[in-house]
Amino acid sequence: MRTVTITGSRNTGHRTPEEYARIFEAYVGPFANDDAHFCIGGAVGIDSLALVWLAENTAADLTVVVPGTVGQQPPEARQAIARTRDRIKEIVELRAAELESAAYHARNRWMVDRSSMTIGFPHRDESGSGTWQTINYTSDQGKPRLIVPV
Numbered sequence: 001m002r003t004v005t006i007t008g009s010r011n012t013g014h015r016t017p018e019e020y021a022r023i024f025e026a027y028v029g030p031f032a033n034d035d036a037h038f039c040i041g042g043a044v045g046i047d048s049l050a051l052v053w054l055a056e057n058t059a060a061d062l063t064v065v066v067p068g069t070v071g072q073q074p075p076e077a078r079q080a081i082a083r084t085r086d087r088i089k090e091i092v093e094l095r096a097a098e099l100e101s102a103a104y105h106a107r108n109r110w111m112v113d114r115s116s117m118t119i120g121f122p123h124r125d126e127s128g129s130g131t132w133q134t135i136n137y138t139s140d141q142g143k144p145r146l147i148v149p150v
Contacts, residue, residue: 003037004028005111006054007134008046008121009150017049020150024053027148028119036060037089039111042073046121046131046150048080055084065092065111067103101130108134118145 006028012020028050032038038054041047042064054062062084066073070081070091081088094110096103108130112118118138122131138145 010045
């Protein structure tokens, strides 16, 4: 089973849901065969959009990883998790004491450490983001990454 981490910008309002669906079909779809497994961060933006797309369009196993608890996630993210709950194989709550950058970076490393590759969807203006931290950590681990700027 191939495990793929999905990471991406929380800033997604500049494209329509249909545009994201086409992007996911083109860049995530080829990796989403029946024995695929995806780790997704459970945040707003790309995480929530990818989770819903994967749940509705593939048979892949889905793991959602949050730095604290699902209850601490923003409403949009909680709604995406609830909407796809019957398709989620596992929810991992890392239960960080404080939801700050270090907790999100630990979540990102947790996903990459358990994956064979990362697909990243950075916003073109977010060079110091958690998305890039995840992509760079994937590279540091010698694992492949596919970068799809949105």
